[in-house]
Amino acid sequence: xxxxxxxxLEIHTQLATKSKIFSGAATAFGAEPNTQACAVDLGLPGVLxxxxxxxxxxxxxxxxxxxxxxxxxxxxxxxxYFYPDLPKGYQISQYELPVVAQGKMxxxxxxxxxKVIGITRAHLEEDAGKSLHEDFHDMTGIDxxxxxxxxxxIVSEPDxxxxxxxxxxxxxxxxxxxxxxxxxxxxxxxxxxxxxxVSVRPVGHAKLGTRTELKNINSFRFVERAINVEITRQxxxxxxxxxxxxxxxxxDATKNETRAMRSKEEAMDYRxxxxxxxxxxxxxxxxxEAARQSLPELPAAKKRRFMxxxxxxxxxxxxxxxxxxxxxxxxxxxRLAGEPKLAANWIISELSxxxxxxxxxxxxxxxxxxxxxxxxxxxxKGAITGKMAKDIFDAMWNGxxxxxxxxxxxxxxxxDSAAVEKIIDHLIAQNPAQVEQYRAGKDKVLGFFVGQVMxxxxxxxxxxxxNSLLLEKLKK
Amino acid sequence: xxxxxxxxxxIARLARLKIDDQAIAGYSKNLTNILQLxxxxxxxxxxxxxxxxxxxxxxxxxxxxxxxxxNQREQFQSVxxxxxxxxxxxxxxxx
Numbered sequence: 001x002x003x004x005x006x007x008x009l010e011i012h013t014q015l016a017t018k019s020k021i022f023s024g025a026a027t028a029f030g031a032e033p034n035t036q037a038c039a040v041d042l043g044l045p046g047v048l049x050x051x052x053x054x055x056x057x058x059x060x061x062x063x064x065x066x067x068x069x070x071x072x073x074x075x076x077x078x079x080x081y082f083y084p085d086l087p088k089g090y091q092i093s094q095y096e097l098p099v100v101a102q103g104k105m106x107x108x109x110x111x112x113x114x115k116v117i118g119i120t121r122a123h124l125e126e127d128a129g130k131s132l133h134e135d136f137h138d139m140t141g142i143d144x145x146x147x148x149x150x151x152x153x154i155v156s157e158p159d160x161x162x163x164x165x166x167x168x169x170x171x172x173x174x175x176x177x178x179x180x181x182x183x184x185x186x187x188x189x190x191x192x193x194x195x196x197x198v199s200v201r202p203v204g205h206a207k208l209g210t211r212t213e214l215k216n217i218n219s220f221r222f223v224e225r226a227i228n229v230e231i232t233r234q235x236x237x238x239x240x241x242x243x244x245x246x247x248x249x250x251x252d253a254t255k256n257e258t259r260a261m262r263s264k265e266e267a268m269d270y271r272x273x274x275x276x277x278x279x280x281x282x283x284x285x286x287x288x289e290a291a292r293q294s295l296p297e298l299p300a301a302k303k304r305r306f307m308x309x310x311x312x313x314x315x316x317x318x319x320x321x322x323x324x325x326x327x328x329x330x331x332x333x334x335r336l337a338g339e340p341k342l343a344a345n346w347i348i349s350e351l352s353x354x355x356x357x358x359x360x361x362x363x364x365x366x367x368x369x370x371x372x373x374x375x376x377x378x379x380x381k382g383a384i385t386g387k388m389a390k391d392i393f394d395a396m397w398n399g400x401x402x403x404x405x406x407x408x409x410x411x412x413x414x415x416d417s418a419a420v421e422k423i424i425d426h427l428i429a430q431n432p433a434q435v436e437q438y439r440a441g442k443d444k445v446l447g448f449f450v451g452q453v454m455x456x457x458x459x460x461x462x463x464x465x466x467n468s469l470l471l472e473k474l475k476k
Numbered sequence: 477x478x479x480x481x482x483x484x485x486x487i488a489r490l491a492r493l494k495i496d497d498q499a500i501a502g503y504s505k506n507l508t509n510i511l512q513l514x515x516x517x518x519x520x521x522x523x524x525x526x527x528x529x530x531x532x533x534x535x536x537x538x539x540x541x542x543x544x545x546x547n548q549r550e551q552f553q554s555v556x557x558x559x560x561x562x563x564x565x566x567x568x569x570x571x
Contacts, residue, residue, distance in 0.1 A: 017541045024544030033562035034553070038545035042552060054541030075529040082492050084566040097529070131569060141563030269490060274529045282535035 001239070002203040005231045006211075007166045007196060008158035011173055012151050013183040014127065014191040015058045021126050021150035022049030022092065029189050037129070037144035043088035048277055051076075055150040058182035059099045059124050060283065060291040062152060065180055065298055066119050068103025070288050076124075076278040080271045084142050085129035093153075095272040098123035099281065105156075105176075106300070107168040108318065117169045118157030125151050146190075152182070158197065158208065163227035167220050170194055171322070175299050179324045187218050194218075196227055199244070200234045209234070210244040214251055214258060226251035230258050302327055310340035319348050325362045326352075329369045336373035339380045346376060350393055367396045375403035385462045388412045415457045420466060423456045424449070424473050438474050446470060477515060479507045 020027055023040035040047045063070040077095035100122035106114050129144035154173060160166045174192055177183040185192045199211035214230055217223045229251075234244050249258040297305070299321050306317040306327075321327045326347070333343045351372070355365060375396065379389045384407065395406045406412070415423075427449060428435055438445040446467075453466045481500045484507065488495045495503065549562065558565040 019541050019543045019545075024539070024542060026543045026545070032549075034549045034564070035547040035562070036545075037552070038548070039552075044552075050539045051536050052541050053538035056538060073535075082490075084564075084569055132563065133568070136560060136563075136565055138568050139558070139560075139565040140567070140569050141560065141565055143563055271490075276530065278530075279532060279534050279536040280529050 003200045003231075003235050003238075004203045004205075005161060005163075005227075006158045006199045006201065006208055007160040007163070007227060009154075009156045009160070009166055009170060010195040010197070011154040011156075011170065012127075012193045012195075013154065013173075013177050013185075015055050015150040015152055015182055016184055016191075017052055017054045017058070017150055019052060020148035021052050021055050021124065023148055025148065027149050029186075029191075031145055033141075033143040034145060037147055041087070041144055041148040049092060049275075051278065051281065052150060055124060055152075056099070056281065056283070057287075057291055057294075058150075058180070059122065059152055060288060061180050061182060061295060062122055062154070062177065063100035063103065064288070064292055064295060065176055066100075066103030066105055066122075068100045068119060068122070070283055071097060071099055071101060072283055073097065074099045074123075074281045074283075076275045076281070077272045078275045079125075083128070083131075084140060085131045085144070085147065087129070087144065087147065091126060091128060092275055092278070093125035093272075094123035097280075099283070105169060105172050107165065107172055109168070110164065112314075115159075115165065117159045117165075120155045120157050122152050122154045125153055127151050158199075158211075163224040163231070166196060166227055167224045170223055171220060172299075175322050175324075179296055179299055181296075187220075190218065194223055196223065196230075198227055198230045198234070200231060200238065209238075210246050212244065212246065212258075213248045215248055215261060217251055222251060222253055225253070225256060226258060229256055233258060296324075299324075306330075310334065310344070312340065312344055316344050316348060319352075320344060323362065329362050329365075332369035333373045333376065336370060337376045337380070339376055342376055342380060343372075346372065346393075350390070354397065366399060367393070371396050371402055378403050378407065382414070382462065383407075384412055385414050385460065387459050388414070413460070414465070415461045417465060417469065420453065420457065420461050420469055421473075423453050423461075424466075424469055427452050427456070428473060435474065446474070449474070477508070477511050479504050479511060 014027075015021075017027060019025060020041060023038050025038040025041055026036045028036065040049060060070050074094055075097040076092050078090040079093045079095070080090040082089055098121040101120070103119035103122070105117050105119060107117055108114050127146050127149040129142055129147040132141040132143065135141075156169065160169060174185050177192070178185045183191055187193070194217050196214040196217065197211045198214060199209040201207065201209040212230060212234070214226050217226050230249065237244060245260075248261045250261045251258050303317045303321040306312050306321060307314065310317075312320070320330050330343060330347055333347070334340045337343060351365065351367070355362060375384075375389060375392050378384045378392075379386070384392065384403075388407075391410075392403050392406050392412070395401075395410075396403070400406055400409075431449075434445050434448060438449075449470050450463065450466055453461055453470070454463065481504055484495075484500050484503050553559045553562075553564070556564050
């Protein structure tokens with residue numbers, strides 16, 4: 001039987017506020033345990049939550065950026081469950097009336113087509129603390145610094161049909177929240193987390209299959225893998241006469257498998273009800289207009305502009321605009337050096353390749369946009385060869401200064417045309433057989449001559465110049 | 477609607493409450509009475525009434541995003557039954 005998989009994602013983004021969603025405690029990552037957990041976060045008797053204005057603004061910005069409705073009135077609810085890292089015994093969240101509803105996000109598929117993924121809702125809620133299960137002699141250690149950190153939970157429609165589509169959507173949301181500067185997107189630190197709802201059904205059936213929920217998958221690669229193994233597991237189960245049970249499952253990256261996390265009798269009943277400690281959140285049109293004014297140029301618009309303004313290809317423009325910092329880096333280089341296509345090539349291949357290899361972000365790049373621009377200017381003018389440019393790139397990466405300093409220090413300069421001509425004349429005189437072959441129509445022999453010239457010039461000749469001089473001289 | 481003994485036990489488990497077996501019959505009776513009151517209220521037609529999220533006719537006041545709390549860990553942990561390395565210790569929760 002042919003199966004179709006159906007996937008929906010719940011993405012939790014930690015909002016980049018300074019203080020918590022309902023208290024004045026700091027949200028900085030990496031502080032000593034429990035030093036940023038105040039009386040409100042601990043749920044001590046008598047405390048009251050007061051909503052953070054900035055968290056609301058951020059939610060509005062997100063809503064506008066995905067073309068959603070920003071609710072003029074939304075309500076906070078208590079989601080009740082017991083776990084030691086949730087001191088109050090409930091999480092303040094939004095249930096029936098979320099702050100953002102019905103948006104959409106366009107993703108690009110491998111075949112170049114696009115698809116619109118519906119965003120059901122996005123709601124504000126507080127994060128829980130962290131439980132540490134190791135090293136405490138059969139006890140669990142609780143750090144409540146994270147408790148009360150603002151989250152925007154972004155819930156998609158079950159519109160995705162493969163793990164690839166799910167990852168494409170997740171990357172788009174990741175890119176967007178970083179553009180909006182509402183979330184730092186740091187997946188290692190848990191600022192951007194994802195749960196996936198996965199089900200399968202026979203192709204052509206309208207009715208959805210029973211779904212399972214994969215919890216807390218913290219990298220793009222793992223999302224793809226986790227969804228794929230879960231799809232395979234469900235299909236195997238169904239083809240062998242089994243049934244999929246609705247449950248929460250955990251992905252184990254080392255074993256590349258999913259396993260049930262909670263048994264059915266422990267299934268949660270969250271008993272949501274409006275939180276009497278919080279009044280309805282009212283957002284008026286002025287708030288929405290102010291947020292609209294503060295929106296930056298968004299990835300899709302920036303991509304279109306790059307294609308128009310710099311004549312970049314769709315694919316290159318998409319790569320350069322996926323991350324706001326990369327886009328800014330590119331624009332700085334182009335402002336200083338011109339040469340948008342050359343800049344795009346160098347950033348996409350050399351620079352991104354090196355950053356990936358050393359697991360660095362563009363903000364940590366040892367070569368500033370100014371340095372790269374300086375080198376590209378020399379290259380564009382023909383003052384250095386492509387080979388030299390790569391050497392200079394390496395040297396700049398290792399902190400040896402700007403292009404001109406390196407050029408002077410290393411005495412880099414393309415062999416001038418007179419010297420190249422001399423080498424060519426010499427080679428022609430010494431290799432009459434090859435010259436004959438070439439003149440008899442064996443074009444491949446040109447490669448031999450180019451190689452010999454480069455060798456004789458110790459790689460300092462400009463290959464383009466060598467080519468044209470050779471063509472000219474061999475014709476005679 | 478009546479709440480039977482099984483449901484009472486399940487609710488107690490969700491609420492992490494330890495209850496005496498002998499007390500279950502009493503809880504069942506009392507909770508059933510409460511539910512009957514709710515049923516009575518449910519019978520009232522509310523089609524024309526907008527659901528209310530809060531009894532006060534007011535909206536949420538917002539605070540500026542400023543850090544106003546200082547570290548008071550020592551004071552908070554002085555009343556905790558067990559702490560280690562700045563962490564609160566609780567009975568192991570993972571299976």
